[in-house]
Amino acid sequence: MYTFSMKGGRELKGSLRYVVDKEVYIVGENGVTYKVAFNKLEPPSLVYVNGWIRKKGGTSNYASWIDTSGAGFSSSWPRTVYAPSRIDIKTKYEEFKKGHYVYESAHYRFVSDSKLEPKVVQRFAVLFETTYKFVMELPLNASGRYLEKDEKFKIYLFGSYKNYVRAGGPAGSAGVFLIRSQTVMVPLQVLGLENRSGKWVFVRDKSNKVLSHELQHQLTSGTSFPAWYIEGSAEYVASTRYTHGAYHVVNGKTRVFSYVRSKDGLPDGSGRRLGGRVEMMSLEEFMDLSYRRFAGIQANQNYAVSLLLTYFFYHEDGNGDAAGMKAYVKALQQGKQEKEARKYLLRGRTPDQLQEQFRRFCSAKGVAIDFD
Incomplete structure (x- = not known):
């Protein structure tokens, strides 16, 4: 994050996301997006913005956090993409409200309304991390490669299908990507889990089609594709x-x-x-x-x-x-x-x-x- 200085003494700490027609779009620490015109910035902050634009391969008319000046298009097309050699899962129960449980892998944060054993999370995290690796290896400069260092892709897991629909999942669907919140929501059953005597266990591999489809949406969001x-x-x-x-x-x-x-x-x-x-x-x-x-x-x-x-x-x-x-x-x-x-x-x-x-x-x- 960078602290932007504006004329009049105001300061704003946040991440630069877009430049559009000489206006800077900044996501603040509170998650709110602010728009600031170039002529409102103090010289040091304007120098920072112009350097950021050059680095991203854009212009003052348009630039985004997606870097088009790097090597995102240069690699060869992959033939087989294997899972990372090691997938570690961290539990962070203290970071979320009561009744919800947080688990993290290298690139994902899973928020579940049901308590899961870390080894169970590790089993289905293989699909998430392998999909991430696959999409990143496609020479199409996926926006997911430019996630902030301390950010992770958010996945919401639901033990009850009713809760999944109540939270915004389309009835009859097996998973969904919500553009506004940039999150993927999934019922636990889709991951091959089953609740036995109050404990979620992995019972079978399920088709990855729906999940990999929604994960790809999440990993490439941010560009106005048709x-x-x-x-x-x-x-x-x-x-x-x-x-x-x-x-x-x-x-x-x-x-x-x-x-x-x-x-x-x-x-x-x-x-x-x-x-x-x-x-x-x-x-x-x-x-x-x-x-x-x-x-x-x-x-x-x-x-x-x-x-x-x-x-x-x-x-x-x-x-x-x-x-x-x-x-x-x-x-x-x-x-x-x-x-x-x-x-x-x-x-x-x-x-x-x-x-x-x-x-x-x-x-x-x-x-x-x-x-x-």
Whole structure:
């Protein structure tokens, strides 16, 4: 944290989060966000802000805590990502209100309404920490890598499904990411836990699909991505084969198409089950959908197509090195408008030409898309 000095003698201690049109957005110690114009800052604080902007690769018109000047886009695409060699769990019961229990791993803080044995927490923390490692190793500069040193991602756990819904979890869901509070909420049963005689025990491995999907949202939040990429990138992580403590990216194309197409779904129960033919709007209109429309009518199909489109840009387009997608993500993280950033995905093609290439890619793997 930094203490910002303003004209008139006022001081504000906090973390710099954004610069937008020569206005500084500061998150104070109390968690409240304050907006301060450049011309209100004393010279030393203005020097600090300008240095921060240069370091993050932005301008005085736009910069965020997401650093686009570093190596976040330069690594090669991972093939297999293994869990950290050691996962330590700390209990911090004294830090929360009565009846709630706090546990911490390297990158997560778990707040549970039920008391859990540390060894039980350690068992499911493997999924959380491995997902964190997987998303960080994707060369797409995930915002989660820039979390403040003393911060952790917040996970709320519920022993009662009724309490989960009461706290804001959608009825019928197995987990949710809440944008406003930047938290993931999960019923304990989804983690493979069962309450036996008042004690929570680990009984079985569950499909990681829902959790890894929501964790990816949490780890990449903070950039104004369009609906198709918000959900397509989360579905990419969710559909990647996971065994206890490892994500296997190799042979991903076959799994992705089975995940989308198979009427019976994958062996772990996940999948979109669309079959071999899809009728939809033009690709350009699909990429322009608001989140509300995307998640409304034909949501299941929209999620499936967004996964195929994301996979196409990650692994098939151009030289198969995700160069267009990296440039697209970087442009959005630097505050460019989506229409301007999309030129990096088009790479000189018209929207119709891109649509035809994507159609052929899907058709070759057994999904025939009829665009309107």
